[in-house]
Amino acid sequence: MYALWVFLKQNMNCSARSADVFQPEKLDTGNHSFRKINPARELHAVKEHPSYDVIFGQKLKRERFSELDKGDTSRNIVEMIFRSASMNPEKQNKKIERVLKVMNSPEILQRFEEYRETVKKRARGLCKRNPRSMVDGNELLMFYETSMNCCCSRKAPKILALCENHICGVCRIIQSGFETEETKTNGIQMSAISDASDDEVASVVKGKKVKRAVVVCRVIAGRVAGMVGGGEEGFDSVRSGQLVHLFLRNPSAVLPCFVIVCS
Structure with a gap:
């Protein structure tokens, strides 16, 4: 993977x-003067x-998304990554309806790389150094599970921009840059497993015109504390359950790259 x-x-x-x-x-091509x-x-x-x-x-x-067509090499690889990270990869009972590439702005990319440099610099200054943090900030591939509202119809046109529906988890988390009231309070919960929280997402999806969605992210984990509530000062993230879940406090540590929408 x-x-x-x-x-x-x-x-x-x-x-x-x-x-x-x-x-x-819609552009106004009528009578107007230059200003x-x-x-x-x-x-x-x-x-x-x-x-x-x-x-x-x-x-x-x-424009915040670029939808990848079926048969596209990059889409095939993203789907393989998603399925191989499943808790039960042999079952593979989820049908992938859409794969979207997130179009991050230069400012978002710069924020992510600047945070990486901060983590690397902090790691070099520690007495007990962390080699991975010193090299690349301990970058990991992780998943953020939520829901998506603006793709409820299979016949809907390709998704390019963020919708404005308040219940669309994907659009709201990308619009906010992973900085919402919930993440400020509880941290940003990332997962090493692509379907680790299916039951929680299903409770949100049930009875509403929304789809399950998984955001594939690059994550700067830095120095990882052993457990939630176990002395987190001086660490960049906190793990739970053998790194199945990772909690981050700084939104700059997360770079969304792809969105997988499932039936």
Whole structure:
């Protein structure tokens, strides 16, 4: 599984090209005159609209996903990673309906890499050094399980942008950068198993027009404390259950790369 993930990181770096960032919703091509652009004001407008960008006075939907078609090499690898990380890979009873690549902005990528450097620097300053943290911040491949509302119909068009439905777990967690009231209180719970929390997700999905979804993430684990509540000071993350679950406090430690939507 690790070799497959290395191949994906080398060929699809979880980032968005500048040409992919904006998706026009509706542009006014009627009578208008050119005006002088204030870069500071435009930048402020972008920050005020997490799901939209305001460029040259136009409101543009921000493209955050690229849907991978069936048969695509990258999709096949993501599906293999997902299934091989299952608690029961032989059963494989989940039907994968969609695989989305998350189009992270340069700012999000920079935040992730800056956090990695912080963890590496902290590890080098410790008396009892952690080799993995010193090399790459102890980067792991992990899964975040939630639900997705904007893909409830199989005939729905390709998903490109974040929806605005408050119950759509995927869109809300990506929009917030993994910084919600729940994660601030309880930490960000990542899993080494792709279906470790199926029962919990099923209770959310039941009776609603939502799908199970798993976000495949790159995670900077850093120094890992042995257990929740067991002396976490000085550690970057806390494990539970032989590293099946990992709790992180800093949203910068998580970089979402793919979303797998299951039936």
